Amino acid sequence: MTDLHQLITDRILEQLEQGVKPWQCPWLRDHSGASLPQNFHTGQHYRGINILLLWLQADIQGYSSNAWLTFKQAKALGAHVRKGEKATLGIFYKPLEKTLEAGDANYPTNASGEPVTVAYPMAKAFYVFNLDQIDGIERPEPPALMPDFAPIEAAEQLLQASGAVIHEGGNRACYIPSYDEIHLPDRQRFQSEANFYATACHELTHWTGHPERLARDFNGRFGEQSYAFEELVAELGSAYLGAELGLNGVLE
Numbered sequence: 423m424t425d426l427h428q429l430i431t432d433r434i435l436e437q438l439e440q441g442v443k444p445w446q447c448p449w450l451r452d453h454s455g456a457s458l459p460q461n462f463h464t465g466q467h468y469r470g471i472n473i474l475l476l477w478l479q480a481d482i483q484g485y486s487s488n489a490w491l492t493f494k495q496a497k498a499l500g501a502h503v504r505k506g507e508k509a510t511l512g513i514f515y516k517p518l519e520k521t522l523e524a525g526d527a528n529y530p531t532n533a534s535g536e537p538v539t540v541a542y543p544m545a546k547a548f549y550v551f552n553l554d555q556i557d558g559i560e561r562p563e564p565p566a567l568m569p570d571f572a573p574i575e576a577a578e579q580l581l582q583a584s585g586a587v588i589h590e591g592g593n594r595a596c597y598i599p600s601y602d603e604i605h606l607p608d609r610q611r612f613q614s615e616a617n618f619y620a621t622a623c624h625e626l627t628h629w630t631g632h633p634e635r636l637a638r639d640f641n642g643r644f645g646e647q648s649y650a651f652e653e654l655v656a657e658l659g660s661a662y663l664g665a666e667l668g669l670n671g672v673l674e
Contacts, residue, residue: 458473458488459472459473459476459477459480459488459489459490460488460489460490461489461490461491461495461550462489462490462491462495462553462559463491463495463498463499468490468512470513470515471513472512472513475510475511475512475513476488476490476510476512476550479510479552480552480593481593481594483552483554484592484593484594485552485553485554485555485593486554486592486593487552487553487554487561489552489553489562490510490550490551490552490553491550491551491553491556492548492549492550492551493509493549493551496551496556496559499559500558500559501556501557501558501559502556502557502558503551503555503556504555504556504557507551507555509549509550509551510549510550510551510552511547511548511549512547512548512549512550513545513546513547513548514545514546514547514548515543515544515545516543516544516545517541517542517543517544518541518542518543518544519539519540519541519542520539520540520542521537521538521539521540522537522538522539522540569610571609571610571612571615571618572615573615574615574616574619574667574668574669576667576668577619577622577623577667577669580623580626580663580667581622581626584626584629586604586626586629587602587603587604588603588604588605588606588622589603589604589605589606590606590607590608590609591605591607591608592605592607593607594607595607595621595624595625596625597625597626597628597629599631599632599640602629602632604622604625604626604628604629605625606618606621606622606625616664616669619664619667619669620660620664620669621660623659623660623663623664623667623669624656624657624659624660625656626659626663627655627656627658627659627660627663628652628656630659631652631655638652638655639651639652640652
């Protein structure tokens with residue numbers, strides 16, 4: 423049990439160190455919008471720690487779907503996981519009960535000698551694949567995008583005047599220092615124009631920290647002061663720019 427807990431913790435920290443914050447997503451991910459991760463075969467939503475694990479992996483890999491299948495489920499549907507694709511860890515949890523007799527290991531010391539029923543958790547790992555990793559399956563309809571995105575002129579002028587290289591498309595919002603590029607999802611996927619520009623301003627503030635500009639420290643790991651400082655700078659930058667531009671977006 424301890425090893426499983428450590429595995430979960432390590433996986434989450436590893437992904438968070440890459441700057442992923444899945445609890446804040448102001449754009450539509452897939453056919454289910456910003457809903458909980460779902461098993462495509464059963465239709466059931468994942469619960470507990472699995473929500474975070476699957477959200478994190480979907481964001482890091484840029485998956486467009488919130489739907490998942492086990493290898494066997496995909497095969498049962500006549501589909502197949504593409505060669506070389508890696509599965510994502512999930513945790514199956516179930517509370518169990520056991521009756522202990524006096525003299526049994528773990529028998530409560532304060533019991534009266536009568537049989538005692540105790541509860542204990544059972545947890546084991548399982549592995550799933552995102553629909554983006556699977557061929558031969560009929561995909562759900564994509565989400566209804568915002569058809570009438572109305573550009574905010576002042577915000578557009580800011581992004582263009584910055585000189586930043588900005589790519590739109592995919593399912594991630596991030597600044598990549600090694601390439602000196604900003605990546606944003608399609609603007610029509612955002613829930614409002616303000617949310618698109620607020621996210622763009624957040625990443626643009628990260629962009630200002632490049633060694634050829636303000637040379638801020640991008641080497642901090644999740645949990646370290648330099649990492650927290652850079653995220654604070656980006657959030658404040660987005661908030662200040664949003665105020666100047668008259669935006670009412672999402673503060674992450």
